[in-house]
Amino acid sequence: PLHPPRGAAVPQLAMAQFGMPSLPGMGKSSGSSAPAADLGGQQDALVRNFVGASKLVLSANSKMADALGLKNQATAAEQTAASLGDGATKDNLSDSNKVVSDTSGAIKESLAKKPALDAAAKTRFAEGLANLVAGSVKYAGLGKDVKGMGDSMKSASPMALTKLGSAAFVVSKFPSSASDLFSTLQTAVAFAKDQGIALPPDTESAMNALNAPI
Numbered sequence: 001p002l003h004p005p006r007g008a009a010v011p012q013l014a015m016a017q018f019g020m021p022s023l024p025g026m027g028k029s030s031g032s033s034a035p036a037a038d039l040g041g042q043q044d045a046l047v048r049n050f051v052g053a054s055k056l057v058l059s060a061n062s063k064m065a066d067a068l069g070l071k072n073q074a075t076a077a078e079q080t081a082a083s084l085g086d087g088a089t090k091d092n093l094s095d096s097n098k099v100v101s102d103t104s105g106a107i108k109e110s111l112a113k114k115p116a117l118d119a120a121a122k123t124r125f126a127e128g129l130a131n132l133v134a135g136s137v138k139y140a141g142l143g144k145d146v147k148g149m150g151d152s153m154k155s156a157s158p159m160a161l162t163k164l165g166s167a168a169f170v171v172s173k174f175p176s177s178a179s180d181l182f183s184t185l186q187t188a189v190a191f192a193k194d195q196g197i198a199l200p201p202d203t204e205s206a207m208n209a210l211n212a213p214i
Helices: 036-067 071-083 090-111 119-140 143-154 165-195 203-210
Strands: none
Touching: 036 071, 036 090, 036 119, 036 143, 036 165, 071 090, 090 165, 119 165, 119 203, 143 165, 165 203
C-alpha cells in the first residue's frame, strides 16, 4: 500500500466507505447507482481514465528520474507507461501502481538531498514536472468516477462483482495513490522553485486540487 510521507499535505480523507480524499466530485452519495448492465461500461471508462492519468505520472517519473541520474527507475517507469493500455487488468494496474510508488519514492529520496542539476538536467526535470502536473490534474478529476463506481458496486450482485476486478482495484487504491501522487508533486514543485526551474502553467490547478498553496 502507498502511504504519504509524514508531514505531507494530503487530501482530507472524508469518505467512510473507501477513505476517499475530498477531490472534486467526491461529495456525498446521491443514493443512486448504475443498472447492472451499465457496470461494464462504467468500469471501462474508469479504467481508461485511470490508465491515462497513470501513464502521465509514469512518464513524469521517467523524465524526473533521468534528470536525477536514476537510470534504472527511469527505464522502469518508461517501460511500464509504454505497456499500460486502456484494457488493463487488475494485475496490470497493480504492477503499474507499484512502479509509480517505487519510482516516486526514489525521486523524493533523491530530491531531499537537494542535488545540483546542470542545464540539460533542469530541462529534463521541467519536462517531467509538466507531465506530473498534467497527471495530477487528470487524477484529481477521477474523483467523481471513483465515487460513482464505488456507489454502483455497493448495490451490485456478487456475480457482477466478479467481473469488476479492475474497477475494484482502482476504487480501493485511489485514496492512497492520490496522497502519494500529491506528495510527490509538492516535493517536485518545491525543488523546482529552489532550483529556479519554471513551473508549468497548470501547477496552480494541480495544487488547488490538494488545497495546498504553491
